[in-house]
Amino acid sequence: MGTMSASSADKDGKKMEMKRLLPLKVGSYQSDGKDESYDRNTTFRYMDGAAELYRSYAFKLLMVRRYLKAGQPPIIVEVFDMGSSEDAFGVFSYEAQDEEGGVGQGSDYGGGLLRVWKGKYFFNVYAEQEAPSIKQDLLEMGKAIAKSIKIEGHKPKLMNDLPKEGLIERSIRYFHLSHHLNHHYFLSHENILRLGAQTNAVLASYSSPTEGKIFLLLIQYSTQKLAKEALQSFVKAYMPDSSSGVIKTENGRWAVSRVHQKYLIVSFDAPLQERGEALIQATIKNLEERK
Amino acid sequence: MRKKSKVITRRDFLRGTVYTAFATSMGLGLPNEKEVRAEEKVKVVLIRDENVIGQQGRIDPDILQNMLDQGVSSLVEEENPLQAWKKLIKPTDIVGIKSNAWNPLPTPKELEAAIEKRVLEVGVPKKNISIDDRGVLDNKVFLSSTALINARPLRTHHWAGIGGCIKNYIMFTSTPWLYHSDACSPLASIWNKPVVKGKTRLNILSLIRTQFYGRGAHFFDRRYVSDYKGLLIGKDPVALDAIGARLLQLQRVAHFGEDRPLDTTPNHIFVADEKYKLGVSDLRRIEVVKLGWMEGALI
Numbered sequence: 001m002g003t004m005s006a007s008s009a010d011k012d013g014k015k016m017e018m019k020r021l022l023p024l025k026v027g028s029y030q031s032d033g034k035d036e037s038y039d040r041n042t043t044f045r046y047m048d049g050a051a052e053l054y055r056s057y058a059f060k061l062l063m064v065r066r067y068l069k070a071g072q073p074p075i076i077v078e079v080f081d082m083g084s085s086e087d088a089f090g091v092f093s094y095e096a097q098d099e100e101g102g103v104g105q106g107s108d109y110g111g112g113l114l115r116v117w118k119g120k121y122f123f124n125v126y127a128e129q130e131a132p133s134i135k136q137d138l139l140e141m142g143k144a145i146a147k148s149i150k151i152e153g154h155k156p157k158l159m160n161d162l163p164k165e166g167l168i169e170r171s172i173r174y175f176h177l178s179h180h181l182n183h184h185y186f187l188s189h190e191n192i193l194r195l196g197a198q199t200n201a202v203l204a205s206y207s208s209p210t211e212g213k214i215f216l217l218l219i220q221y222s223t224q225k226l227a228k229e230a231l232q233s234f235v236k237a238y239m240p241d242s243s244s245g246v247i248k249t250e251n252g253r254w255a256v257s258r259v260h261q262k263y264l265i266v267s268f269d270a271p272l273q274e275r276g277e278a279l280i281q282a283t284i285k286n287l288e289e290r291k
Numbered sequence: 292m293r294k295k296s297k298v299i300t301r302r303d304f305l306r307g308t309v310y311t312a313f314a315t316s317m318g319l320g321l322p323n324e325k326e327v328r329a330e331e332k333v334k335v336v337l338i339r340d341e342n343v344i345g346q347q348g349r350i351d352p353d354i355l356q357n358m359l360d361q362g363v364s365s366l367v368e369e370e371n372p373l374q375a376w377k378k379l380i381k382p383t384d385i386v387g388i389k390s391n392a393w394n395p396l397p398t399p400k401e402l403e404a405a406i407e408k409r410v411l412e413v414g415v416p417k418k419n420i421s422i423d424d425r426g427v428l429d430n431k432v433f434l435s436s437t438a439l440i441n442a443r444p445l446r447t448h449h450w451a452g453i454g455g456c457i458k459n460y461i462m463f464t465s466t467p468w469l470y471h472s473d474a475c476s477p478l479a480s481i482w483n484k485p486v487v488k489g490k491t492r493l494n495i496l497s498l499i500r501t502q503f504y505g506r507g508a509h510f511f512d513r514r515y516v517s518d519y520k521g522l523l524i525g526k527d528p529v530a531l532d533a534i535g536a537r538l539l540q541l542q543r544v545a546h547f548g549e550d551r552p553l554d555t556t557p558n559h560i561f562v563a564d565e566k567y568k569l570g571v572s573d574l575r576r577i578e579v580v581k582l583g584w585m586e587g588a589l590i
Contacts, residue, residue, distance in 0.1 A: 044467075111512045250306050
């Protein structure tokens with residue numbers, strides 16, 4: 001073919017952009033010069049079924065670079081262009097669980113793996129094998145890459161609408177698909193909330209010694225009509241014995257669901273109906289104030 | 292008229308009205324015992340040996356061979372291991388040993404060798420035996436096989452919930468991504484393809500090392516790999532996977548002090564039973580015969 005298509009040129013442009021993000025040398029580690037890149041369709045070749053996690057967000061391109069240093073195991077860096085900072089945060093939030101690594105706009109380190117998000121990028125840094133001093137090397141590598149990402153991003157706006165009192169910050173998950181909701185809070189094997197690529201959702205936990213753990217789910221649909229239909233679907237499947245969108249579930253706790261404009265808000269496992277309702281009303285108040 | 296399937300929700304688990312392998316990954320535990328259907332139980336054999344992994348982390352091939360022999364003998368109720376294998380494989384068979392090459396946790400080479408050794412001793416010529424994973428669709432032995440032995444490690448899998456016996460046949464299709472929908476629920480349909488249908492004589496889940504939780508780009512984290520030092524052996528791949536999913540759940544509870552749900556519900560196990568009739572997923576209909584060292588066995 002004599003001419004390059006627009007999408008091919010775009011992809012090549014993104015590749016070059018990502019190559020520039022990755023330093024050729026960090027400390028005594030040197031790139032092995034064999035970068036690999038994968039798009040949404042080819043990424044299965046690199047990571048098998050795990051690719052679905054990234055594909056469930058707006059993932060564009062993955063760049064993999066291997067760094068070598070004498071006497072140390074190679075370090076692998078995987079940088080994902082997630083298309084938006086919201087989705088970069090989303091894929092980070094999917095399994096944020098370990099100690100904050102102090103890298104980028106958010107990171108966690110555990111088990112020899114550093115996970116970071118900054119701007120529209122999410123990246124993993126890990127060593128091929130364990131080594132005593134590797135943690136420091138991984139953190140330095142992560143910081144060098146984060147430094148080269150000049151443009152910061154913002155977290156999903158929906159997060160601002162979560163009530164702050166009792167909120168466990170590290171528990172916030174941002175996602176689009178029901179599969180992800182089920183990972184953090186199994187609801188149903190069917191997509192009863194009608195989640196999809198066009199919906200944005202946050203799930204967060206609230207905790208206090210007296211109340212135990214309460215979950216709050218906030219979903220933004222494209223239209224109010226879709227939000228109402230989703231509520232109907234949810235109530236029909238999850239609480240067919242209730243017409244009010246409120247039910248005391250079999251564990252003795254309360255599920256409360258409400259639609260506000262194009263948002264569906266559900267609290268799960270509240271010790272009292274009033275507590276679940278209060279969380280929802282506080283969310284609605286935040287949504288109103290943001291307008 | 293097609294019967295409309297019921298939507299299963301969290302509340303079904305809270306009520307204890309769903310009690311198949313489907314329950315094992317939810318972080319909700321198994322419900323109370325209820326009446327078991329009247330059908331016969333499916334037999335699987337769990338065998339463990341605390342010395343199968345040496346101090347250097349290497350697998351002892353002799354101990355593993357012995358575990359395999361004991362397990363197969365128990366399964367087919369034949370004391371002599373070679374006679375036991377002869378109940379599974381004929382000298383005229385063309386035998387494909389379906390392995391798993393996933394780099395972080397592959398089927399142990401020692402297990403592949405132990406299986407091949409017994410198949411050879413049954414009288415199958417070397418040229419009629421092959422061990423393969425990703426190349427099975429280009430492998431003449433597999434393409435003309437009359438018998439398959441399915442052997443792979445047990446691990447969590449991001450999109451299928453667990454990687455077990457059922458999923459190990461994904462390489463028998465050239466379009467694996469077509470089976471990724473609904474958390475890989477159609478996986479068992481691969482077992483109806485002519486290249487494999489009715490050929491599987493034995494399934495072995497290697498529990499020598501299990502990965503009970505996943506994390507990171509490749510869904511592999513050394514912290515969540517356990518030296519369980521066992522093999523789970525049976526003829527029913529669904530039963531093995533159901534027990535496997537339960538074991539991984541119990542390992543998560545033991546490790547974390549609480550259950551953590553899998554990324555994905557391994558409902559392909561449930562679907563393999565209910566829709567494709569490949570085997571039994573109801574844990575109460577599976578008899579686990581335990582042999583050898585059982586300290587910390589969890590199941």
